[in-house]
Amino acid sequence: MGNSREAVLVDAGISCRETEKRMKRLGLSMTKVKALFISHEHSDHIRGVAVLAKKYQLPVYITPDTLRHGQLDILPSQVHTFTAAEAVQIGDIRVTAFPKLHDAADPYSFVVACGGVNIGVFTDIGAPCNGLTHHFTQCHAAFLEANYDEEMLDKGRYPYFLKNRIRGGKGHLSNRQALEVFLAHRPAFMTHLFLSHLSKDNNNPELVQSLFDQHAGNTRIVVASRYEETAVYHIQLPSAAPVARPTVTVLELFN
Structure with a gap:
């Protein structure tokens, strides 16, 4: 989700290579993505996170419990936490999280706002x-x-x-x-x-x-x-x- 200048990814459940392929077919580029937001640690939501974060030097917004249970290999400098109901600003994009009911360590949904x-x-x-x-x-x-x-x-x-x-x-x-x-x-x-x-x-x-x-x-x-x-x-x-x-x-x- 994004605008003409920047975008964010919510979860990354496929590989970095497959993500790049799908974006290319849509005429999009990973260089426009400025951050990853992770909802929970289940593998179908985090499979591509570590490689994407490393390759594109992306900040990963993730709660401590989700990071620990997901066992993601991310540099500490790239790890950013978020708090329910407190918006995170990424350029002109604002991302707000709130808890959800799911069998994960610390699961969240997101609302992405822009313009x-x-x-x-x-x-x-x-x-x-x-x-x-x-x-x-x-x-x-x-x-x-x-x-x-x-x-x-x-x-x-x-x-x-x-x-x-x-x-x-x-x-x-x-x-x-x-x-x-x-x-x-x-x-x-x-x-x-x-x-x-x-x-x-x-x-x-x-x-x-x-x-x-x-x-x-x-x-x-x-x-x-x-x-x-x-x-x-x-x-x-x-x-x-x-x-x-x-x-x-x-x-x-x-x-």
């Missing part, structure tokens, strides 16, 4: 908490987890303990839960919703697209692929000049 536009990154969420619903109402665009279809999970091949972990309140949001968040808390000015972190085994992109399209209204629904980058989207206020438009895309691969 008056707020973009939420809400994935790996076990249940919709007050923080999620509060920040969702302020977003012009958002990445929202729609991890699993409840019937597919229930009838699928996962062992019982894993099914319970996923749906147990600190795992992931189902399609139904995500839709409930969207319907109850979508602001009138939300232009884009990026449905993210779909399970390979327990969900279907066409199913999710169809479910949300029925209720989309003026919001464009984009289902993010786990296999390739999404297009670049420009998010702006109705009165914003084109040069000020924040851009968003999805590069990461999530499990």
Whole structure:
């Protein structure tokens, strides 16, 4: 997410090489990225962090508990912490974190703001908490987890303990839960919703697209692929000049 001059990456779940390839295909460059923000220590969110940080000399914003449990090989000089509700300024970009419900050491969601536009990154969420619903109402665009279809999970091949972990309140949001968040808390000015972190085994992109399209209204629904980058989207206020438009895309691969 960024503007015409700078950008930030939230999590890095694929390798440095794959990140570079996907950005190049989009006409983007890693040299524009000024910081990494890490939500939690699960491998599908940190796999590329150490190499990206080293190669591009990037500051990594991460909590001490996440750093310790993730066992990331990052130079101490590149490690920066953040605190809930306290914005971090990266050029004209402002990133604010808030706690989320997930089975990780110290998990956070983020809101990225630039030019008056707020973009939420809400994935790996076990249940919709007050923080999620509060920040969702302020977003012009958002990445929202729609991890699993409840019937597919229930009838699928996962062992019982894993099914319970996923749906147990600190795992992931189902399609139904995500839709409930969207319907109850979508602001009138939300232009884009990026449905993210779909399970390979327990969900279907066409199913999710169809479910949300029925209720989309003026919001464009984009289902993010786990296999390739999404297009670049420009998010702006109705009165914003084109040069000020924040851009968003999805590069990461999530499990």
